[in-house]
Amino acid sequence: xxxxxxxxxxxxxxxxxxxxxxxxxxxxxxxxxxxxxxxxxxxxxxxxxxxxxxxxxxxxxxxxxxxxxxxxxxxxxxxxxxxxxxxxxxxxxxxxxxxxxxxxxxxxxxxxxxxxxxxxxxxxxxxxxxxxxxxxxxxxxxxxxxxxxxxxxxx
Numbered sequence: 001x002x003x004x005x006x007x008x009x010x011x012x013x014x015x016x017x018x019x020x021x022x023x024x025x026x027x028x029x030x031x032x033x034x035x036x037x038x039x040x041x042x043x044x045x046x047x048x049x050x051x052x053x054x055x056x057x058x059x060x061x062x063x064x065x066x067x068x069x070x071x072x073x074x075x076x077x078x079x080x081x082x083x084x085x086x087x088x089x090x091x092x093x094x095x096x097x098x099x100x101x102x103x104x105x106x107x108x109x110x111x112x113x114x115x116x117x118x119x120x121x122x123x124x125x126x127x128x129x130x131x132x133x134x135x136x137x138x139x140x141x142x143x144x145x146x147x148x149x150x151x152x153x154x155x
Contacts, residue, residue: 001079003154007129008073008114015066015110020054022104028058041104049101056098059108059144063133066110085154088126093133096146100137108143110135115147127152 004010022041029038033055037044044052071087078084102108113132120126129152135144 003085003117003127004114006072006076006078006085007117007152008076009116010114011073012111012113013070013073015063015070015112017107017109018062018066019107020058020062020102020104022052025052025054025058025104028061029055033057051101052104053101054104056096056144059098059102059135060096060146062108063110063135063144067112067133070112082155085127085152088151088153090148090150091128093146093148096144098144100141100143102137102143107138108135117152120151123151125153125155127154 026039026041029035035055037047037049037051037053038055038058041052044050111134113134115130115132117127117129120128129150131148131150133144133146133148134142137143
């Protein structure tokens with residue numbers, strides 16, 4: 001098995017779907033992003049967005065929740081050579097785009113696609129894996145996208 005196969009380079013994995021309920025949206029926003037269109041349903045109706053919607057950070061953190069529930073592609077078994085790769089921390093992300101509001105009552109489906117990986121000269125035995133992170137609403141419109149990197153111990 002190659003690392004490309006193991007990391008799913010070019011393959012999209014559906015991580016799961018989440019229903020964004022009004023109370024969940026408001027609770028997250030009160031704690032982390034208390035803008036009026038995230039915390040007050042009445043005021044949100046007259047805002048630029050026209051209704052109560054989830055914070056973009058709420059959408060991004062929910063992507064992470066579902067990503068961690070699916071650490072590798074379902075059914076994938078490492079066949080070598082060498083020990084199974086070990087996922088480590090993320091050094092960051094880039095190109096975060098909140099493309100469409102996620103309104104209360106919307107179900108969002110989260111995906112990840114392996115883009116590339118490369119060895120790290122500064123950390124022998126480690127690779128930098130880059131993935132495309134996306135989420136789509138019930139109409140199929142993309143609501144968020146970003147590229148995330150993760151360090152992976154792999155020979």
